[in-house]
Amino acid sequence: MADKIKKGTLVRAIREKLENSLEATASDTRFPSYLFDSDGEIVDIRGDYAFVKFSVPTPNIWFRLDQLELKS
Template sequence: MAIKRGDLVRAVREKLENSLEAQASDPRFPSYIFETKGEVVDMKGDYAFVKFGAVPTPNAWLRIDQLEPFES
């Protein structure tokens, strides 16, 4: 299934850890990106801009292959 704007997703820990993005910044990712649903609000190329959770948390650009559909 291709991820598109409006989809509910979460980050895949195995694909995000040790990635180029993890090496370029703080590799300690907050647990909410793996545990709560995020909504894809924008897309550019191989990246999706994801808004996580109902409480105020930072939005994040993540590679599409680092995301999976959120299933509750």
């Protein structure tokens, strides 16, 4: 899937992969529902990570590419 993700692609976070990740253990695990229920847009990609912007007024977030799914 990583080859299909590029800037401007619409994605959603995958709950199971995010909740059980190393990143989740390092921060608050009460993830807001918009991460899983709304679409985010890829703003930047660096290595195995994508910077995602959501339409809600919150800061952009870095996700590992395997924690994202393409909007269907």
